[in-house]
Amino acid sequence: MKTQNKYLYLLASLYFIVGFIGICHHELWLDEAHHWLLARDSNSLSELLQHTQNEGHPVLWNLLLYVMTRFTLHPFWMQLLHLIIATAAVGVFLRKAPFHWIFKVLFIFGYFMVFEYALISRNYILGVFFLFLACSVFEFRDKKFMLLSVYLALAANVHLIFAVIAFAIFLTLILEKILEKSSFRKPAVFIGCFIFIGGLVMSAIQIIPSGSTQFFNHVNEMPLSEKFTKGFISLFKGLMAVPDFSSIHFWNSNYFVNLSKPSAAIAGLLLYAVPLLLFYESRKTLFFVYTALFGTQVFFFLTQMSATRHDGMTFLIVIIALWIAHYFAADDSKLRAALDSNFIRLLRSSIVYGILLIHFCSGIYAFAMDYRYAFTPEKEINDFLRQAHLNTQTILAANCSGTVVSPNLQKKLFFLCADDYGSFCRWNSECAADFTPEEITAMLSDYLKTHDSGIYLSHTVMLESNATDFQYHFLKKFEGCIIRNNDYYLYEISKNKP
Numbered sequence: 001m002k003t004q005n006k007y008l009y010l011l012a013s014l015y016f017i018v019g020f021i022g023i024c025h026h027e028l029w030l031d032e033a034h035h036w037l038l039a040r041d042s043n044s045l046s047e048l049l050q051h052t053q054n055e056g057h058p059v060l061w062n063l064l065l066y067v068m069t070r071f072t073l074h075p076f077w078m079q080l081l082h083l084i085i086a087t088a089a090v091g092v093f094l095r096k097a098p099f100h101w102i103f104k105v106l107f108i109f110g111y112f113m114v115f116e117y118a119l120i121s122r123n124y125i126l127g128v129f130f131l132f133l134a135c136s137v138f139e140f141r142d143k144k145f146m147l148l149s150v151y152l153a154l155a156a157n158v159h160l161i162f163a164v165i166a167f168a169i170f171l172t173l174i175l176e177k178i179l180e181k182s183s184f185r186k187p188a189v190f191i192g193c194f195i196f197i198g199g200l201v202m203s204a205i206q207i208i209p210s211g212s213t214q215f216f217n218h219v220n221e222m223p224l225s226e227k228f229t230k231g232f233i234s235l236f237k238g239l240m241a242v243p244d245f246s247s248i249h250f251w252n253s254n255y256f257v258n259l260s261k262p263s264a265a266i267a268g269l270l271l272y273a274v275p276l277l278l279f280y281e282s283r284k285t286l287f288f289v290y291t292a293l294f295g296t297q298v299f300f301f302l303t304q305m306s307a308t309r310h311d312g313m314t315f316l317i318v319i320i321a322l323w324i325a326h327y328f329a330a331d332d333s334k335l336r337a338a339l340d341s342n343f344i345r346l347l348r349s350s351i352v353y354g355i356l357l358i359h360f361c362s363g364i365y366a367f368a369m370d371y372r373y374a375f376t377p378e379k380e381i382n383d384f385l386r387q388a389h390l391n392t393q394t395i396l397a398a399n400c401s402g403t404v405v406s407p408n409l410q411k412k413l414f415f416l417c418a419d420d421y422g423s424f425c426r427w428n429s430e431c432a433a434d435f436t437p438e439e440i441t442a443m444l445s446d447y448l449k450t451h452d453s454g455i456y457l458s459h460t461v462m463l464e465s466n467a468t469d470f471q472y473h474f475l476k477k478f479e480g481c482i483i484r485n486n487d488y489y490l491y492e493i494s495k496n497k498p
Contacts, residue, residue: 007101008091008094011090012087012090012091015086015087015109016084016087019086020080022367022370023076023080023083025371026079026375027374027376027377028075028121028375028376028378028407029375029404030376030400030404030425032120033075033405034400035122036069036075037403037406037407038055038065039065039066039068039069040073040407041423041424042066048063054426054427055427056209057123057160058158058159058202058203058206060123060126060157061122061126064081065078065081068081074408082118082121082125085125085126086125089113089125089128089132092133093108096135097135097323098323099323103352103356106359107319107356110356110362110363111241111243111359111360112241112309112315112316112363114363115363117309119370123159124162124309124312127155127158127161127162127165130152130155130158130162131152131155131320134148134155135320135323137151138323138327145189146191146195148192149170149195149199152166152170153166153196153199153200153202156196156199156203157202160207161296161299161310164292164295164296164298165295165316165320166196167295168288168292168295168317169288169320170196171287171288172285172287172288172291175284175287231296231298232268232297233257234268234297234300235268235272235293235311235314236254236257236264236265236267237268237314238314239271240254240267241308241315241362242254242256243362244258245365248369248480250365251375251482252306252307252484275293275321278351278352280335280336280340281330281331282325282328282330282331283331283333288320288324292320293317315355315359318355322352374482376486377478378404378405379408381457381488381490382405382408384475384476384478384490385409388475390475390492391409393453393455394413394414394451395411395413395455395457396413396414396456396457397413397414397416397458398458399416399417399425399431399433400422402457403425414454415431416446416447417430417431418431419446419447437460437462444472444493445469445470448470448493448494448495452495453492453494454492454494455493456472456492457489459488461489469495470494471493471494472491472492473491473492473493474490475492476489476490477490478490
C-alpha cells in the first residue's frame with residue numbers, strides 16, 4: 001500500500017471514530033429533530049413534498065431521511081448517516097485535494113468539519129460533499145464537464161447558499177471557455193450547461209415557498225444598515241471562527257464579535273482584501289472567490305441568516321478557491337507583477353495556516369464542550385419521562401418548542417396551538433407564533449375540556465393563573481445546556497376536581 005493511501009485511510013478512520021464518539025454524546029436540537037420528524041411522519045413521498053413546501057430548503061436531505069425512516073424510527077441512524085457522508089467528504093478531500101498533509105489534518109479536524117458539519121445532523125454536509133466531488137474532477141474539467149455539472153447541480157439542490165457557490169464555480173467555467181474561445185457547441189458542454197441550469201431551476205422551485213411563511217417577517221422590520229452588517233461580518237466570522245469560550249453557550253457565538261460587533265464588521269470589510277492577496281496569480285480564481293462572496297452577501301442580506309454554519313460558507317469558498325487555483329495557469333498581469341515576491345508568498349502561507357490553526361483549536365474546544373455538556377436537554381427530558389413512567393401519557397407543547405423530544409420519544413406530541421397531535425414545525429401556521437402566558441393558559445383550559453390530564457413541556461415558567469378548571473404540578477426544570485435560552489419546564493396538568 002502506498003504511503004499516501006495509508007495516510008488517507010488512517011486519517012479517514014480516525015475522523016470517523018472521533019465523529020462516532022461525538023454523535024454518541026450529542027443531543028438533538030430543534031432543526032435536527034424537525035427534519036427527522038418531517039420524514040418520519042410523512043406517510044408518502046407526495047405528503048413529504050407537501051410538508052416541505054414552506055421549508056425554504058430543497059428536499060434532498062429530507063428524501064434520504066424519508067428512506068431511512070421506512071426502516072427505523074430511531075434518530076441515531078440519521079446521525080450515523082450524516083457522519084458517513086461527512087467521512088465520505090473528508091475521504092474525497094484527503095485523496096484529491098492538492099494540499100500538504102498538515103493542511104489536510106488542520107482542515108478536517110477544524111471547527112466546521114469536526115463539529116458544525118459533522119456532529120450536528122443537517123443538510124450542509126451534503127453540499128460540502130458534492131462541492132468536494134466537483135473539485136475532485138476540476139483538473140479534468142474539459143473531459144468531465146458533464147460530471148462536474150452534475151455535482152454542481154446536486155450541490156445546488158442541497159441549500160440556497162450552496163446554489164450560490166455552485167453557480168459561482170459554473171460561471172468561472174463559462175468565463176474560462178469565453179477567454180480561451182472554446183466552443184460551446186460540443187455535446188458534453190451543451191448537455192452539462194443544460195444539467196446545471198436545470199438543477200438551478202429545480203432548486204428554485206423547491207426553495208420558493210408556496211404560501212405565507214413566518215421566516216422573513218423579522219427581516220422586513222430591520223433597518224437597512226443592520227441588514228448590510230450581517231453580510232459584512234459573515235466573512236470575519238467564517239475565517240475567524242472562535243466561539244465565545246467565556247460561556248457554556250458557545251454555539252453560534254463569536255468571541256471577537258461579542259467583544260465589539262462594529263469592530264468585527266469593519267474587520268470583515270478589510271478581510272475582503274485577503275482573497276486578493278491569496279489569489280492574485282489567477283484572475284479566474286479571483287473571479288470565483290469574489291462572485292461567490294458577493295452571492296453570499298446577497299444571501300445574508302435577503303435572509304438575515306447569521307448562524308455560524310452559514311458563516312462557514314465563506315471559509316468553504318476560500319478552501320475551494322485554494323483547491324481549484326492549482327488547476328489555473330498563472331496570469332501575466334500587472335497585479336501579479338506588483339505583488340509577486342517571496343515575502344508575499346510567505347505572508348500568504350502564514351495567513352492560510354494561521355486560519356486553519358485557529359479553526360483546529362476551535363474544533364477541539366467545541367467537540368470537547370459538546371462531549372462534556374448537553375447540547376440540549378432532549379436526552380435528559382426523555383430519560384426523566386421514562387424513569388417516571390410518564391412517557392405513555394400525552395405530552396403537550398404550546399408550539400413546536402416541544403419538537404425536540406419527539407424523535408427519541410418515538411411518538412407525536414399534542415400541539416396546543418393546532419389543537420391536534422403533531423411533531424415537526426409548520427412555519428406557515430399559527431404554531432409559528434409566540435404565545436403569551438394568558439394565551440397558553442387558555443389553550444390548556446381548552447385542552448382539558450376534552451381530556452383529563454397531560455404532561456406539559458414548556459420553555460417558560462407557568463405563571464399563577466386565575467383559571468378554575470385545571471390545576472398544575474411542577475415536575476422538573478431542565479437547564480445548563482449549550483444552546484442559549486433552551487431551558488425546559490415540565491408540568492403535570494389535570495382538571496380540577498368538582
